[in-house]
Amino acid sequence: xxxxxxxxxxxxxxxxxxxxxxxxxxxxxxxxxxxxxxxxxxxxxxxxxxxxxxxxxxxxxxxxxxxxxxxxxxxxxxxxxxxxxx
Numbered sequence: 001x002x003x004x005x006x007x008x009x010x011x012x013x014x015x016x017x018x019x020x021x022x023x024x025x026x027x028x029x030x031x032x033x034x035x036x037x038x039x040x041x042x043x044x045x046x047x048x049x050x051x052x053x054x055x056x057x058x059x060x061x062x063x064x065x066x067x068x069x070x071x072x073x074x075x076x077x078x079x080x081x082x083x084x085x086x
Contacts, residue, residue, distance in 0.1 A: 001037070008022075009022050010052075010063075014048075014057075030063070038063075048060055
């Protein structure tokens with residue numbers, strides 16, 4: 001099943017104000033991959049980048065790396081998604 005999650009799901013899973021339901025949703029998707037595939041549109045990744053701290057964004061990148069065949073370096077991605085809150 002292909003899934004697209006709203007920006008808020010990522011913010012509440014990785015951000016300062018964590019919601020257990022969002023963290024659990026992400027965990028279930030990761031556990032059940034490749035049965036489920038996660039699609040993260042550029043607009044959502046950009047919003048997540050703007051609203052998470054640098055460390056939380058690196059955790060988000062870790063999630064991306066579980067679903068793709070080559071690792072994404074946060075500094076490389078930041079060239080395309082400007083960092084506003086380091």
